[in-house]
Amino acid sequence: MRNTLFLLVFISTFSQAQNIYPQDYFRSPLDIELILSGTFAELRSNHFHSGLDLKTKQREGLNIYATASGYISRIRVSHYGYGKAIYITHPNGYVTVHGHLQRFSDRVEAYVKQRQYEKESYEIELFPDLNDLVVTKGDIIAYSGNTGGSGGPHLHFEIRDNQERPINPLLFGLKIKDSKKPTVSSIYAYPINDLSHVNGSNLKQKLRLIPLKNGDYKTEDLTAHGKIGFAINSIDRQDLAANKNGVYKIETLYNGMKNFTIDFRKFSFGETKHLNRLIDYKHYKDKKERLQKLFRDTNNPLSMYDNVVDDGYLIIYDTLSNIYKVKITDFDGNETTININIKGVDKQPNDVAARFISPYYITSDEVNTLENQKIKVNFPKQTFYDDFFIDYKVNGDTLTLHKNNLAVKKSFTITYDVSNYAPEDLKQVYIARLIGYKNYPSYSSTIREENKLITRTKNLGKFCLARDIVAPVITPVSFKDGQWLSKYRFLKIKIEDKESGISNYRASINDEWILMEYDYKKKTLTYDFNDKVVTDTKNNLKVIVTDNVGNSTTFEASFFRK
Structure with a gap:
């Protein structure tokens, strides 16, 4: 009994030592079960995903809560990126970020709109003072949406440290149901120099993956010689969603010894662009498949690596047999392995990769x-x-x-x-x-x-x-010139430019600037009559849209409202 108790205490202490982040400090930003459409550090276009994408039942307007007490330290409203976003600074030094919001809570919305009207700009970035927008854990701060560069309704949620480095929010105790092992769709072997080969070839080789009954894989046995490396395409799925998400950790072992680990726990925004050094970028551009290299190229400054021996490369010698193992793990510890048997064979490569040469x-x-x-x-x-x-x-x-x-x-x-x-x-x-x-x-x-x-x-x-000699096109949506709009909450206009694209727009009613929200995905401008700019019965609307080379279109209409 005493030994069992000691073991439990040891395991608990060891587990806590492995996770230095507070477990009960942050609550969920939603009041529904958390289901992911995107994982932390997932491979995206030219960057790592800096948070979790939380599903909102394919709907907008769900309550978004302050996950802990603090104050709103930054608000950003933009056409692209995170769209409408709130940043909360907490007393323990962490910052939570909430993106793609439909709208803010009434108090925050009033604060933002006042400054948008002062600047006469929809896009705005604000840094409230410490006491301006204090929040308590559980307060509603906003409502979920699809603004900015979102591909569908969801909440983008981040936790950053006091150096603005994003950290995997799951490390703070948020729970996601996941009993599924990661899967692997492809694996490639790379001869690294002209003298090395895989299966007699100096060219990159796609290996045949053989699925095993337990969910692991092996490959066909291969021959090789000299300096080689590997790359894989792997994904993870959680229990309640079919999304192809990123994995948490990849480790490799060479003849039983660790020789490469990449751990997606945290990163800095300064290094996120170097995702293109982690992946085989040429392969991605040519084949639309992101292969994660299991070796570290020169000029690779990523901080995610650990246990790296010989930069993850293997040196294969003649006549020697080797075992290479890849372990792919998700956050919940579900693990998938790939076993590769490599026989060293010293021979001249059959073919050598062609080298492009030019005067430059x-x-x-x-x-x-x-x-x-x-x-x-x-x-x-x-x-x-x-x-x-x-x-x-x-x-x-x-x-x-x-x-x-x-x-x-x-x-x-x-x-x-x-x-x-x-x-x-x-x-x-x-x-x-x-x-x-x-x-x-x-x-x-x-x-x-x-x-x-x-x-x-x-x-x-x-x-x-x-x-570009074609001016933008402006079309009213759901109203006509001279129409009564007393029962309307919103006034909508569609704007398009098929060549150089929209540069800017300006809208006014009775010569007074109005706030119109631009949704580039739907190509619409929307005005909310609750802004109470309209006070007259008869009103004159004027919208000017300019494209990127200066072509401009002016739309004018009148409407009536009581």
């Missing part, structure tokens, strides 16, 4: 400038992770700048010298990136400096000069 070579730790005819490209130091030959061509106004399948760390500059154009020919001209099979021109943010057009971008690929 990029040295990653230097400034690189490319100039041909009237187009100049300037890459700052450390724009790329590696040195490489770049495909650079100019044909008239069309610039070919490699394939868009190399990871880019920093924005670089493309400058067009347009001094040979007549001023009238440059009206509504912009720099476009050509995308898709049909090379559709997509607006790249363009500024004009004297006789130059300049864009900053992180995209390689094809660029050209394009012209």
Whole structure:
């Protein structure tokens, strides 16, 4: 009995030592069972997911609660990103973030709208004082929505430390039902240099996964020699949702010894862009599959690694047999393993990866400038992770700048010298990136400096000069000119621009600015009559919408309201 009690105390103490985060401090931000549509540090486009995406029953308007007492220290309203978001600073130093909100609680909504009207801007960022918006644990602070860059109704929820680093909220005691093991859809082996091979080839090899009855996997036995590495595509699912979510930890063992671990517990926003070094970026751009490399390339600053031996690479020697094991774990400890038997065979590789060579070579730790005819490209130091030959061509106004399948760390500059154009020919001209099979021109943010057009971008690929002479289109929704709107709560307008895109808009009633919320997904502007700007019976509405090259459209209508 005494030994059993000692063991229980030891296990409890050990468990607490492993988790340094408070377990009962934060409550759930929702009053429904928590179901995930996105996990912490999940692999997203150019970044790690910085929180949990919590399902809201495919609805908007659910109560969002303060998870602990504190004060609202930041409020942001934007068309994109988190949309409407609230940040709460708590006495223990942590900050909770709530994004994609439909609207704020009445007290917060009044605080925000007053300042939106003062600035005459829907988009706004506020930093309330310590005593302005104090909240108590359990207070309703907002209602769930789908604003910003959300792909459907849900709550984005984060917990950050006092250095603004996001931490997995599940470490603080939030519970998600999960009895399912992670799954693996593919695994690849990489010969790392010209002398190494896998199954006789110097090319990256996809290995055949063999599912086992217990949910684990093995691969076909393989032969190899020299320096090699592996990469996998793995996901996790929870009990109550079919979403393909990210995993919590990946470990590898080589002949029984740990040689690589990546642990998705926390990260900093400064390193999130380096997700593109974790994955096989070229494979992702070409195949739309994110392979997580189980080795650490040079110039990889991610802090998530542990137990790394030889950067996770394996050195395979002739005639020796080796066992390589990959363990993939979700937050609840459900574990999936892959076993790989490797036989060392020293032989000349049958095929060697082709190397692209051009007159233009990029040295990653230097400034690189490319100039041909009237187009100049300037890459700052450390724009790329590696040195490489770049495909650079100019044909008239069309610039070919490699394939868009190399990871880019920093924005670089493309400058067009347009001094040979007549001023009238440059009206509504912009720099476009050509995308898709049909090379559709997509607006790249363009500024004009004297006789130059300049864009900053992180995209390689094809660029050209394009012209947009089509003004935005404005269409009333559910009302007509001269209509009575006494029973309406909202006034809606649809705005569209199919070429360079919407830059800004301004709306007024009886020459007084009104707050109209822009939903770029639905292409609508919405005014809430509860703002009480409208006090007259007859009212004149005016909406001006401008696109990114200056084309402008004005819509005017009158309506009546009691």
